[in-house]
Amino acid sequence: MTIKSLSPRAAHDLLKEGAVLLDIRNADEHARERITQARHLPMDRLHISTLPTGGAPAVIFHCRSGHRTRMNAPQLEAWAGCDAYVIEGGLDAWKKAGLPVVEDKSRPLELQRQVQIAAGSLIVLGAVTGATISPWFHLLSGIVGAGLVFAGVSGFCGLARVLMHMPWNRNAMASET
Template identity: 35%
Template sequence: MPGTITPDELIGLKRSGRIIDLIDVRTPGEYESVHAEGARLVPLATLDPARVWGERQGGPDDPLYIICQSGGRSAKACSQFEAAGLGPVVNVTGGTLAWEAAGLPVVRGGSKVLPLDRQVRIVIGGFIAVCGALGALVNPVFAWLAAAGGAGLVFAGVTNICPLAMTLSRMPWNQTRTTSNLESSSCAVTSTTS
Protein backbone atom coordinates (compact mmCIF):
# COMPACT_ATOMS: atom_id res chain seq x y z
CA MET A 1 0.00 0.00 0.00
CA PRO A 2 1.41 3.41 -0.95
CA GLY A 3 2.28 5.87 1.76
CA THR A 4 0.48 9.18 2.21
CA ILE A 5 1.61 12.65 3.16
CA THR A 6 -0.20 15.94 3.72
CA PRO A 7 0.79 19.01 1.70
CA ASP A 8 2.11 20.68 4.89
CA GLU A 9 4.30 17.68 5.71
CA LEU A 10 5.66 17.63 2.15
CA ILE A 11 6.54 21.32 2.25
CA GLY A 12 8.24 20.69 5.61
CA LEU A 13 10.44 18.05 3.98
CA LYS A 14 11.26 20.40 1.13
CA ARG A 15 12.18 23.21 3.51
CA SER A 16 14.47 20.84 5.42
CA GLY A 17 16.52 20.42 2.25
CA ARG A 18 15.17 17.10 0.97
CA ILE A 19 14.84 16.64 -2.77
CA ILE A 20 11.14 16.42 -3.56
CA ASP A 21 10.08 14.94 -6.90
CA LEU A 22 6.40 15.88 -7.20
CA ILE A 23 4.35 14.50 -10.09
CA ASP A 24 0.93 15.97 -10.96
CA VAL A 25 -1.25 13.38 -12.76
CA ARG A 26 -4.16 15.67 -13.71
CA THR A 27 -5.00 16.75 -17.24
CA PRO A 28 -2.78 19.34 -18.95
CA GLY A 29 -5.61 21.89 -18.80
CA GLU A 30 -6.11 21.40 -15.05
CA TYR A 31 -2.35 21.60 -14.49
CA GLU A 32 -2.00 24.79 -16.52
CA SER A 33 -4.88 26.38 -14.63
CA VAL A 34 -3.22 25.87 -11.22
CA HIS A 35 -0.63 23.47 -9.83
CA ALA A 36 1.60 23.05 -6.80
CA GLU A 37 4.87 24.91 -7.18
CA GLY A 38 7.58 22.47 -8.22
CA ALA A 39 5.19 19.82 -9.56
CA ARG A 40 5.74 18.44 -13.03
CA LEU A 41 2.97 17.17 -15.23
CA VAL A 42 2.61 13.50 -16.09
CA PRO A 43 -1.10 12.93 -16.99
CA LEU A 44 -2.61 9.73 -15.62
CA ALA A 45 -4.05 8.89 -19.05
CA THR A 46 -0.55 8.45 -20.47
CA LEU A 47 1.34 7.32 -17.35
CA ASP A 48 4.28 5.01 -17.97
CA PRO A 49 5.55 4.18 -14.46
CA ALA A 50 8.86 2.71 -15.64
CA ARG A 51 9.69 5.77 -17.74
CA VAL A 52 8.76 8.24 -14.98
CA TRP A 53 10.65 6.21 -12.37
CA GLY A 54 13.74 6.17 -14.57
CA GLU A 55 13.67 9.97 -14.91
CA ARG A 56 12.92 10.84 -11.32
CA GLN A 57 15.04 13.21 -9.27
CA GLY A 58 16.84 12.23 -6.10
CA GLY A 59 18.46 9.02 -4.97
CA PRO A 60 17.29 5.42 -5.39
CA ASP A 61 15.60 5.38 -1.97
CA ASP A 62 13.93 8.80 -2.31
CA PRO A 63 10.15 8.54 -2.79
CA LEU A 64 8.21 9.87 -5.72
CA TYR A 65 5.35 12.09 -4.55
CA ILE A 66 2.11 12.00 -6.56
CA ILE A 67 -0.57 14.71 -6.54
CA CYS A 68 -3.85 15.27 -8.42
CA GLN A 69 -6.96 17.36 -7.75
CA SER A 70 -8.16 15.72 -4.53
CA GLY A 71 -6.30 12.41 -4.12
CA GLY A 72 -8.20 9.85 -6.22
CA ARG A 73 -6.17 9.90 -9.42
CA SER A 74 -2.90 10.13 -7.51
CA ALA A 75 -3.89 7.01 -5.55
CA LYS A 76 -4.47 5.22 -8.87
CA ALA A 77 -1.08 6.38 -10.13
CA CYS A 78 0.59 5.13 -6.93
CA SER A 79 -1.07 1.75 -7.49
CA GLN A 80 0.31 1.64 -11.03
CA PHE A 81 3.84 2.25 -9.74
CA GLU A 82 3.44 -0.46 -7.12
CA ALA A 83 2.00 -2.91 -9.68
CA ALA A 84 5.14 -2.28 -11.75
CA GLY A 85 7.28 -3.06 -8.69
CA LEU A 86 8.48 0.53 -8.38
CA GLY A 87 8.62 2.51 -5.17
CA PRO A 88 8.49 4.06 -2.77
CA VAL A 89 5.65 6.27 -3.99
CA VAL A 90 3.65 8.58 -1.75
CA ASN A 91 0.16 9.99 -2.37
CA VAL A 92 -0.32 13.65 -1.42
CA THR A 93 -3.62 13.54 0.51
CA GLY A 94 -6.23 16.07 -0.50
CA GLY A 95 -4.33 16.88 -3.68
CA THR A 96 -4.04 20.33 -5.19
CA LEU A 97 -7.23 21.43 -3.44
CA ALA A 98 -5.66 20.76 -0.01
CA TRP A 99 -2.34 22.25 -1.16
CA GLU A 100 -4.01 25.48 -2.19
CA ALA A 101 -6.29 25.55 0.90
CA ALA A 102 -3.18 25.30 3.11
CA GLY A 103 -1.86 28.47 1.49
CA LEU A 104 1.13 26.69 -0.04
CA PRO A 105 2.78 28.11 -3.17
CA VAL A 106 1.00 27.45 -6.47
CA VAL A 107 1.57 28.42 -10.07
CA ARG A 108 -1.44 29.84 -11.90
CA GLY A 109 -1.69 29.81 -15.67
CA GLY A 110 -3.89 31.67 -18.07
CA SER A 111 -6.36 28.86 -18.69
CA LYS A 112 -9.36 28.32 -16.45
CA VAL A 113 -10.30 24.66 -16.95
CA LEU A 114 -12.91 23.07 -14.71
CA PRO A 115 -11.62 20.09 -12.75
CA LEU A 116 -12.37 16.77 -14.45
CA ASP A 117 -14.83 15.59 -11.79
CA ARG A 118 -16.95 18.72 -12.31
CA GLN A 119 -16.90 18.22 -16.07
CA VAL A 120 -18.21 14.67 -15.58
CA ARG A 121 -21.02 15.89 -13.31
CA ILE A 122 -22.03 18.57 -15.83
CA VAL A 123 -22.12 16.14 -18.76
CA ILE A 124 -24.00 13.38 -16.92
CA GLY A 125 -26.38 15.83 -15.22
CA GLY A 126 -27.18 17.50 -18.54
CA PHE A 127 -27.64 14.14 -20.26
CA ILE A 128 -30.03 12.86 -17.57
CA ALA A 129 -32.01 16.14 -17.52
CA VAL A 130 -32.43 16.21 -21.32
CA CYS A 131 -33.32 12.51 -21.53
CA GLY A 132 -35.78 12.84 -18.64
CA ALA A 133 -37.50 15.79 -20.32
CA LEU A 134 -37.59 14.02 -23.68
CA GLY A 135 -38.98 10.93 -21.95
CA ALA A 136 -41.80 12.97 -20.45
CA LEU A 137 -42.55 15.10 -23.50
CA VAL A 138 -41.61 13.07 -26.58
CA ASN A 139 -41.22 9.36 -26.05
CA PRO A 140 -40.87 7.27 -22.87
CA VAL A 141 -37.91 5.44 -24.43
CA PHE A 142 -35.75 8.47 -23.60
CA ALA A 143 -36.33 7.76 -19.90
CA TRP A 144 -34.35 4.55 -20.37
CA LEU A 145 -31.41 6.59 -21.63
CA ALA A 146 -31.58 8.67 -18.45
CA ALA A 147 -31.55 5.43 -16.45
CA ALA A 148 -28.49 4.28 -18.41
CA GLY A 149 -26.72 7.53 -17.47
CA GLY A 150 -27.53 6.89 -13.81
CA ALA A 151 -26.29 3.31 -14.12
CA GLY A 152 -23.03 4.65 -15.56
CA LEU A 153 -22.58 6.81 -12.47
CA VAL A 154 -23.18 3.81 -10.22
CA PHE A 155 -20.62 1.80 -12.20
CA ALA A 156 -18.06 4.60 -11.89
CA GLY A 157 -18.70 4.88 -8.15
CA VAL A 158 -18.42 1.15 -7.49
CA THR A 159 -15.41 0.41 -9.70
CA ASN A 160 -13.65 3.79 -9.50
CA ILE A 161 -13.35 3.58 -13.29
CA CYS A 162 -14.98 6.35 -15.30
CA PRO A 163 -14.88 5.97 -19.09
CA LEU A 164 -16.47 9.42 -19.46
CA ALA A 165 -13.67 11.03 -17.43
CA MET A 166 -11.07 9.22 -19.54
CA THR A 167 -12.77 10.54 -22.69
CA LEU A 168 -13.13 14.09 -21.35
CA SER A 169 -9.46 14.15 -20.34
CA ARG A 170 -8.58 13.88 -24.03
CA MET A 171 -10.86 16.73 -25.17
CA PRO A 172 -9.23 19.86 -26.64
CA TRP A 173 -10.18 22.13 -23.71
CA ASN A 174 -8.31 19.77 -21.36
CA GLN A 175 -5.17 20.01 -23.46
CA THR A 176 -2.67 22.84 -23.65
CA ARG A 177 -0.21 24.11 -26.17
CA THR A 178 2.45 21.99 -24.41
CA THR A 179 0.46 18.72 -24.53
CA SER A 180 2.03 17.59 -27.80
CA ASN A 181 5.47 18.32 -26.36
CA LEU A 182 4.63 16.25 -23.27
CA GLU A 183 3.52 13.27 -25.30
CA SER A 184 6.76 13.28 -27.25
CA SER A 185 8.92 13.75 -24.16
CA SER A 186 9.88 11.13 -21.64
CA CYS A 187 7.34 12.44 -19.13
CA ALA A 188 4.08 11.17 -20.59
CA VAL A 189 1.17 9.99 -18.23
CA THR A 190 -2.94 8.96 -17.61
CA SER A 191 -6.55 10.00 -16.26
CA THR A 192 -9.85 9.39 -14.42
CA THR A 193 -11.80 11.36 -11.88
CA SER A 194 -10.47 12.20 -8.49
Protein backbone atom coordinates in the same frame (compact mmCIF):
# COMPACT_ATOMS: atom_id res chain seq x y z
CA MET B 1 6.51 -1.72 2.32
CA THR B 2 3.49 0.59 2.20
CA ILE B 3 3.59 4.01 0.59
CA LYS B 4 3.45 6.69 3.27
CA SER B 5 1.07 9.63 3.48
CA LEU B 6 2.23 13.16 4.11
CA SER B 7 0.27 16.20 5.10
CA PRO B 8 0.57 19.03 2.58
CA ARG B 9 2.81 20.98 4.98
CA ALA B 10 5.11 17.98 5.51
CA ALA B 11 5.25 17.46 1.73
CA HIS B 12 6.12 21.14 1.26
CA ASP B 13 8.97 20.78 3.78
CA LEU B 14 10.23 17.59 2.11
CA LEU B 15 10.33 19.40 -1.25
CA LYS B 16 12.72 21.92 0.30
CA GLU B 17 15.00 18.98 1.14
CA GLY B 18 15.19 17.87 -2.51
CA ALA B 19 12.21 15.55 -2.95
CA VAL B 20 10.53 15.39 -6.35
CA LEU B 21 6.80 16.09 -6.63
CA LEU B 22 4.95 14.22 -9.40
CA ASP B 23 1.43 15.14 -10.52
CA ILE B 24 -0.24 11.99 -11.90
CA ARG B 25 -3.41 13.72 -13.15
CA ASN B 26 -4.40 14.07 -16.79
CA ALA B 27 -2.96 16.87 -18.91
CA ASP B 28 -6.18 18.92 -18.94
CA GLU B 29 -6.34 18.86 -15.14
CA HIS B 30 -2.68 19.83 -14.77
CA ALA B 31 -2.96 22.66 -17.30
CA ARG B 32 -5.82 24.33 -15.42
CA GLU B 33 -4.40 24.10 -11.90
CA ARG B 34 -1.16 22.73 -10.49
CA ILE B 35 1.36 22.90 -7.69
CA THR B 36 4.25 25.09 -8.78
CA GLN B 37 7.03 22.57 -8.09
CA ALA B 38 5.16 19.56 -9.51
CA ARG B 39 6.41 17.71 -12.54
CA HIS B 40 3.60 16.37 -14.68
CA LEU B 41 3.60 12.67 -15.45
CA PRO B 42 0.09 11.29 -16.00
CA MET B 43 -0.65 7.90 -14.52
CA ASP B 44 -1.32 6.39 -17.96
CA ARG B 45 2.21 7.33 -19.12
CA LEU B 46 4.04 6.46 -15.93
CA HIS B 47 6.69 3.76 -16.33
CA ILE B 48 9.62 2.80 -14.15
CA SER B 49 12.08 3.73 -16.89
CA THR B 50 10.60 7.22 -17.29
CA LEU B 51 10.20 8.22 -13.64
CA PRO B 52 12.16 11.49 -13.41
CA THR B 53 13.58 11.23 -9.89
CA GLY B 54 16.99 12.58 -10.85
CA GLY B 55 18.54 10.90 -7.84
CA ALA B 56 16.14 12.61 -5.44
CA PRO B 57 15.96 11.17 -1.92
CA ALA B 58 12.17 10.89 -2.15
CA VAL B 59 9.26 11.10 -4.57
CA ILE B 60 5.91 12.58 -3.60
CA PHE B 61 2.89 11.76 -5.76
CA HIS B 62 -0.32 13.72 -5.92
CA CYS B 63 -3.64 13.94 -7.73
CA ARG B 64 -6.66 16.15 -7.08
CA SER B 65 -8.14 14.49 -3.98
CA GLY B 66 -5.65 11.76 -3.11
CA HIS B 67 -7.94 8.97 -4.31
CA ARG B 68 -6.04 8.12 -7.52
CA THR B 69 -2.71 8.05 -5.71
CA ARG B 70 -4.15 5.76 -3.01
CA MET B 71 -5.67 3.44 -5.64
CA ASN B 72 -2.32 3.19 -7.45
CA ALA B 73 -0.06 3.35 -4.38
CA PRO B 74 1.61 -0.08 -4.73
CA GLN B 75 2.48 0.58 -8.37
CA LEU B 76 3.70 4.13 -7.65
CA GLU B 77 5.87 2.92 -4.79
CA ALA B 78 7.42 0.22 -6.97
CA TRP B 79 8.26 2.77 -9.67
CA ALA B 80 9.74 5.32 -7.27
CA GLY B 81 13.02 3.54 -6.59
CA CYS B 82 13.41 5.60 -3.40
CA ASP B 83 11.21 6.71 -0.51
CA ALA B 84 7.72 7.29 -1.87
CA TYR B 85 4.92 9.37 -0.41
CA VAL B 86 1.48 10.62 -1.34
CA ILE B 87 -0.01 13.93 -0.32
CA GLU B 88 -2.97 13.13 1.90
CA GLY B 89 -5.95 14.86 0.31
CA GLY B 90 -4.02 15.75 -2.85
CA LEU B 91 -4.18 19.15 -4.50
CA ASP B 92 -7.41 20.02 -2.69
CA ALA B 93 -5.71 19.61 0.71
CA TRP B 94 -2.62 21.48 -0.55
CA LYS B 95 -4.83 24.48 -1.39
CA LYS B 96 -6.71 24.25 1.93
CA ALA B 97 -3.35 24.43 3.70
CA GLY B 98 -2.73 27.75 1.94
CA LEU B 99 0.20 26.47 -0.10
CA PRO B 100 0.90 27.99 -3.53
CA VAL B 101 -0.73 26.76 -6.73
CA VAL B 102 -0.71 28.02 -10.29
CA GLU B 103 -4.15 28.49 -11.82
CA ASP B 104 -4.95 29.17 -15.44
CA LYS B 105 -8.67 29.95 -15.55
CA SER B 106 -8.42 30.52 -19.30
CA ARG B 107 -7.98 26.75 -19.73
CA PRO B 108 -11.20 24.77 -20.18
CA LEU B 109 -12.60 22.63 -17.41
CA GLU B 110 -11.28 19.09 -17.24
CA LEU B 111 -12.92 16.87 -19.85
CA GLN B 112 -14.42 14.59 -17.20
CA ARG B 113 -16.17 17.55 -15.58
CA GLN B 114 -17.42 18.73 -18.98
CA VAL B 115 -18.92 15.27 -19.56
CA GLN B 116 -20.58 15.34 -16.13
CA ILE B 117 -22.07 18.79 -16.77
CA ALA B 118 -23.29 17.93 -20.28
CA ALA B 119 -24.72 14.53 -19.32
CA GLY B 120 -26.38 15.88 -16.20
CA SER B 121 -27.89 18.78 -18.13
CA LEU B 122 -29.26 16.48 -20.83
CA ILE B 123 -30.78 14.15 -18.24
CA VAL B 124 -32.45 17.04 -16.41
CA LEU B 125 -33.65 18.49 -19.73
CA GLY B 126 -35.16 15.13 -20.69
CA ALA B 127 -36.86 14.77 -17.32
CA VAL B 128 -38.29 18.30 -17.28
CA THR B 129 -39.46 18.31 -20.89
CA GLY B 130 -40.81 14.78 -20.43
CA ALA B 131 -42.90 15.95 -17.49
CA THR B 132 -44.07 19.22 -19.05
CA ILE B 133 -44.19 18.78 -22.83
CA SER B 134 -44.32 15.13 -23.85
CA PRO B 135 -43.40 11.84 -22.17
CA TRP B 136 -41.34 11.01 -25.26
CA PHE B 137 -38.66 13.41 -23.99
CA HIS B 138 -37.92 10.92 -21.18
CA LEU B 139 -36.12 8.94 -23.88
CA LEU B 140 -33.40 11.60 -23.84
CA SER B 141 -32.67 10.88 -20.18
CA GLY B 142 -32.70 7.15 -20.86
CA ILE B 143 -30.35 7.41 -23.82
CA VAL B 144 -27.86 9.58 -21.93
CA GLY B 145 -28.03 7.27 -18.92
CA ALA B 146 -27.43 4.23 -21.13
CA GLY B 147 -24.49 6.04 -22.72
CA LEU B 148 -22.97 6.63 -19.29
CA VAL B 149 -23.36 2.96 -18.39
CA PHE B 150 -21.76 1.97 -21.70
CA ALA B 151 -18.88 4.40 -21.06
CA GLY B 152 -18.31 2.92 -17.62
CA VAL B 153 -18.36 -0.67 -18.86
CA SER B 154 -16.39 -0.21 -22.09
CA GLY B 155 -14.08 2.71 -21.32
CA PHE B 156 -15.34 4.52 -24.45
CA CYS B 157 -17.29 7.74 -23.92
CA GLY B 158 -18.85 9.14 -27.07
CA LEU B 159 -19.81 12.37 -25.31
CA ALA B 160 -16.18 12.93 -24.30
CA ARG B 161 -15.11 12.37 -27.91
CA VAL B 162 -17.62 14.99 -29.08
CA LEU B 163 -16.57 17.47 -26.38
CA MET B 164 -12.87 17.06 -27.29
CA HIS B 165 -13.70 18.55 -30.70
CA MET B 166 -15.47 21.61 -29.31
CA PRO B 167 -13.67 24.88 -30.13
CA TRP B 168 -12.67 25.63 -26.51
CA ASN B 169 -11.04 22.21 -26.18
CA ARG B 170 -9.40 22.23 -29.64
CA ASN B 171 -7.74 25.56 -28.85
CA ALA B 172 -6.51 24.22 -25.49
CA MET B 173 -5.11 21.04 -27.06
CA ALA B 174 -3.34 23.03 -29.78
CA SER B 175 -1.58 25.22 -27.21
CA GLU B 176 -0.34 22.16 -25.27
CA THR B 177 1.57 20.74 -28.24
